[in-house]
Amino acid sequence: MSGLLTVLMVIAAIIVLIFVGLFFSFLSIWIRALTSGAPTSVFTLLAMTLRRVPPKVIIDARIQLVKAGLSLDTDSLEAHYLAGGHVKQVVNALIAADKANIELSFQRAAAIDLAGRDVYEAVRTSVNPKVIDCPDPTKGSSMLDAVAKDGIRLLVKARVTVRANLDRLVGGATEDTIIARVGQGIVSAIGSSNTYKDVLENPDNISRKVLNSGLDAQTAFEIVSIDIADVSVAGVSGAREVANVGALLETERAEADKKIASGRSGRPPRHGHRGRAGNARAGAGDAIQGHRSTGGSAARHCGIFPQRQPGHYGLLSDAKHRR
Numbered sequence: 462m463s464g465l466l467t468v469l470m471v472i473a474a475i476i477v478l479i480f481v482g483l484f485f486s487f488l489s490i491w492i493r494a495l496t497s498g499a500p501t502s503v504f505t506l507l508a509m510t511l512r513r514v515p516p517k518v519i520i521d522a523r524i525q526l527v528k529a530g531l532s533l534d535t536d537s538l539e540a541h542y543l544a545g546g547h548v549k550q551v552v553n554a555l556i557a558a559d560k561a562n563i564e565l566s567f568q569r570a571a572a573i574d575l576a577g578r579d580v581y582e583a584v585r586t587s588v589n590p591k592v593i594d595c596p597d598p599t600k601g602s603s604m605l606d607a608v609a610k611d612g613i614r615l616l617v618k619a620r621v622t623v624r625a626n627l628d629r630l631v632g633g634a635t636e637d638t639i640i641a642r643v644g645q646g647i648v649s650a651i652g653s654s655n656t657y658k659d660v661l662e663n664p665d666n667i668s669r670k671v672l673n674s675g676l677d678a679q680t681a682f683e684i685v686s687i688d689i690a691d692v693s694v695a696g697v698s699g700a701r702e703v704a705n706v707g708a709l710l711e712t713e714r715a716e717a718d719k720k721i722a723s724g725r726s727g728r729p730p731r732h733g734h735r736g737r738a739g740n741a742r743a744g745a746g747d748a749i750q751g752h753r754s755t756g757g758s759a760a761r762h763c764g765i766f767p768q769r770q771p772g773h774y775g776l777l778s779d780a781k782h783r784r
Contacts, residue, residue: 487503487516490516494520494523497527499523499526501535506520509535509539512539512543514539518548518549519542520535523538526556529556529560533555541575544571546571546574546575547574550574550580551570551574551580551581554574557588558584563584563587563627573630576631576632578630578631578681584627586625590622590623591622592620593620593621593636593639593640595619595644596618596640597637597640604618605618605647606648607647608651609652609656609657609659610652610653610655610656615693616691616692617647617692618692619643619647619668619689620687620688621640621643621687622685622686622688623639623677623682623684624682624683625681626680626681626683634681635680636682638680639676643676643687650667650670657694664689667689668686672686
């Protein structure tokens with residue numbers, strides 16, 4: 462009987478030691494939660510450990526919310542952690558939205574986080590709009606190509622200021638869609654311009670036309686403004702460098718005139734100012750003269766006409782001599 466009692470006492474001592482060890486392992490977390498106004502029982506901390514949820518992450522997040530004037534139970538934080546969410550990002554987003562007077566519930570913040578979006582960055586973008594380059598220079602192209610109705614190719618760079626729309630952040634299109642739509646709108650607006658000069662004189666007309674097209678529909682952002690950062694005429698022979706349009710057109714016109722003049726210099730020289738008709742008449746006269754000379758020589762060779770005697774000139778002299 463005494464042996465059984467001894468065994469039971471040993472088992473009880475082991476259990477007590479386990480609980481004491483667990484208590485001291487959670488002691489710092491429990492004391493921190495108690496002194497921060499977010500008290501949590503030791504059994505709750507033990508249950509978190511058994512569910513493989515780090516108690517430090519949950520308790521620190523709850524303390525942060527309580528200190529910011531927000532209240533949230535540990536069960537919601539645990540559920541979000543077990544679902545694969547980022548508890549720290551959601552808590553920071555809730556605090557930032559509350560300080561900026563933006564309505565954001567924990568359920569929406571958790572849904573945005575579980576959808577793969579950075580909810581804290583979304584709240585920051587909603588407060589402080591961000592600027593997107595169009596086109597994206599990291600994708601290899603730094604300028605948009607557009608051609609006006611007069612055939613002049615323009616190179617354009619735009620900057621798009623966007624604000625995150627928390628209501629459409631889940632399921633809304635990303636920044637790539639904004640860049641593609643803005644680029645398409647700029648190319649279309651320039652293509653509808655009569656001359657490139659209209660674009661160079663009033664680039665704000667292009668940005669205003671694109672902004673009024675409602676390009677942010679079904680996206681996670683709201684377009685605040687579209688600004689044309691750079692617009693220039695494309696270089697010669699498809700070059701990407703910026704060119705002075707006046708100098709470029711004058712240079713191309715001079716090259717064209719030079720080629721025309723070079724082509725004309727290869728023709729036979731003109732005689733006076735007779736032109737083409739005078740040249741044709743001169744060529745016909747030369748042909749007739751040649752025909753006469755050839756015919757007279759052949760006739761004299763056959764004996765039809767006698768040879769000219771010295772001192773006699775022309776056909777009239779030959780006729781007198783025959784008489």
